[in-house]
Amino acid sequence: MSKPKALATRPLFPAAREILERNFDVEYWPVQDKMPRADLLRRVADKDALICLLTEKIDGELLAAAPKLRIVSTVSVGYDHIDVPACTRRNVMVTNTPGVLDETTADLAWALLMAIARRVVEGDAWIRSGTWPGWELDQLLGGDVYGKTLGVIGFGRIGRAMARRALGFQMRVLYQNRTRASLEVERELRAEFADLDRLLRESDFVTLHVPLSADTRHLMSAVAFEKMKSTAYLINTARGPVVDEAALARALEDKKIAGAALDVYESEPKVHPALLSRRDVILVPHIGSASVETRTKMAVMAATNAAEFFAGRRPPNALNADAVRP
Ligand code: NAP
Ligand code: GLV
DSSP: OOOOEEEESSOOOHHHHHHHHHHSEEEEOOSSSOOOHHHHHHHTTTOSEEEEOTTSOBOHHHHHTOTTOOEEEESSSOOTTBOHHHHHHTTOEEEOOOSTTHHHHHHHHHHHHHHHHTTHHHHHHHHHHTOOOOOOTTTTOOOOOTTOEEEEESOSHHHHHHHHHHHTTTOEEEEEOSSOOOHHHHHHTTEEEOOHHHHHHHOSEEEEOOOOSTTTTTSBOHHHHHHSOTTOEEEEOSOGGGBOHHHHHHHHHTTSSSEEEESOOTBTTBOOHHHHTOTTEEEOOSOTTOSHHHHHHHHHHHHHHHHHHHTTSOOTTBSSGGGSOO
16 A cells, blocks of 8 residues: 655654654655745645644645645644644644653753853853953853742743743742643742733743744733833743844843843844844844754654554644544
């Protein structure tokens, strides 16, 4: 019997390829660069499964170009690039990769938090410029982390992993979430539920971990920055459009907040030009989950989701399983 046909929009990793090749007749986009949209639309036309990344928009146009498609398996936990209701209407299963990247992403968010507070990147640039004159009492003074207040917006898997890290720094943790966590979780993580207004007013660090949705787009607006302490920092490893980048640039210029450290951007790969030259901003290129171990696990998980579906089982990380017919 012939195998179902799959398109993978990157070469992926050997462990994931092995699963795909056992279960599918697979076509890979051969390079680790974004597949041009025209190629994607053409190559998906005869495919039963699509293994994609968060940079590929899965919308009505793509679904119309892929009449045989039964599953979209993204190598990411975020799925704001996928029109899930449109997939459901066309009886296309959607899967993602939750859980395996929590600690890696929280590690990066924590690294950004430490680096912006202690001006690590500025210090590195100074030394490399060859102009550092040696130790002085008032050089590169930053803010303390230990004992401060961390505000976590989005208290899911990654938000909680941040709160767990804060325990080791004796921080007070305030969190905001659509639904309140259980008392056990609050007790274990020593985290206090707070409304957004209070969290913004009281936190020394505000870290974002909500998915991008109509409700969270521009959650961090001029109004929000106005409420933050002038000594506070913003960390964003969630999605770029959760922050109004123009408002952030203005808030930094007007000294409404002390700094920002960003992994994600409103219009990736573009970054608001006003942020590029600022010393009170750290910018990294969407590397939250970028460890060898975690990216491999994500690719394996995406391949497994697709393979399980064609083996007649419910994929472990299905987002619309109940609405999709076998
Ligand atoms: P998760 O476990 O689903 O957590 C998200 C949390 O946000 C949930 O607790 C959810 O509340 C809450 N939430 C949703 N909408 C909200 C709203 N309008 N107001 C307040 N809280 C809201 O997701 P996760 O695995 O932690 O990932 C979070 C996001 O991080 C992903 O969606 C992705 O965009 C981003 N991410 C980025 C990277 C990176 O490389 N930078 C890596 C991984 C993930 P409920 O409990 O009520 O559902
Ligand atoms: C990364 O941004 C992800 O959503 O996995």
